[in-house]
């Protein structure tokens with residue numbers, strides 16, 4: 001075999017790279033000689049991936065439920081990867097608006113995919129089977145998805161995540177304010193028992209597992225969540241496209257996804273006689289609709305009228321009111 005000058009150059013570059021770290025290139029070439037070729041199934045851990053579904057009942061549709069949740073969590077992971085990059089940027093320089101738009105577009109594409117595919121939940125499972133296997137999963141609920149909460153915390157500050165009854169009434173400027181108001185974060189008002197208003201076990205277990213971590217994240221991102229960057233002018237840079245993407249993100253996460261998700265609750269849990277208890281009899285009917293929660297990541301980007309009507313038309317159509 002002829003060692004071409006191209007290969008020679010690569011060997012020299014490799015020699016340089018390894019010797020800079022005090023390594024002997026020859027030994028690494030030996031390793032290369034003995035190692036296996038990479039396969040697709042090893043690279044994506046196919047066997048492991050396909051072994052991660054462990055239904056708790058005999059009903060085949062439970063697999064659809066598990067896999068679609070797993071797919072959603074993987075998309076959430078991709079969203080967080082982009083959000084981490086944006087929020088981790090250096091404040092001394094202006095944010096690179098082109099890169100930020102690219103990242104926001106990616107996040108919006110992930111959420112669009114989730115919104116469009118939610119029919120897999122709404123129409124894709126047999127209701128009889130769902131109602132049976134769901135009971136074997138108590139008190140677990142998608143409500144306990146910590147990645148969902150982390151996306152919100154990257155997007156905006158605690159002031160916009162407070163329960164709507166106290167939103168706008170407290171100032172959150174210092175770290176102590178975050179600690180003091182954490183119990184007013186909106187999701188602590190979800191997963192409460194409809195009849196007594198008490199926290200469900202679902203919520204208590206989530207708090208035990210994640211409160212400290214989420215409180216830490218709120219504090220860490222106080223001055224670099226997306227809304228803060230927007231308000232401080234780091235994202236504007238005269239670029240309307242960023243605002244357009246932020247608004248799309250707001251709608252996708254706070255109206256479109258909650259709505260398709262809500263539709264699944266209506267399809268499986270609403271009944272003419274008496275709504276079927278969700279995770280231990282929660283207040284899902286009052287809690288889930290986006291119009292009731294009015295979660296808005298970037299309030300300054302919307303008019304008062306738009307905020308007043310947040311998610312309204314959608315809820316009405318989901319409930320068959322229009």
Ligand code: HEM
Nearest residue numbers: 069072121141142143145148187264265268278279282284
């Ligand atoms: C048939 C499908 C589904 C039904 C019937 C359903 C039902 C519910 C209900 C009733 C709640 C309120 C809390 C509770 O009672 O547990 C809830 C919360 C939640 N679920 Fe689902 N869910 C479904 C699918 C999913 C999927 C695929 C995900 C993806 C991770 C998910 C994520 C969530 C999240 C993040 C919350 C909290 C929402 C918030 O705080 O606003 N759910 N779900």
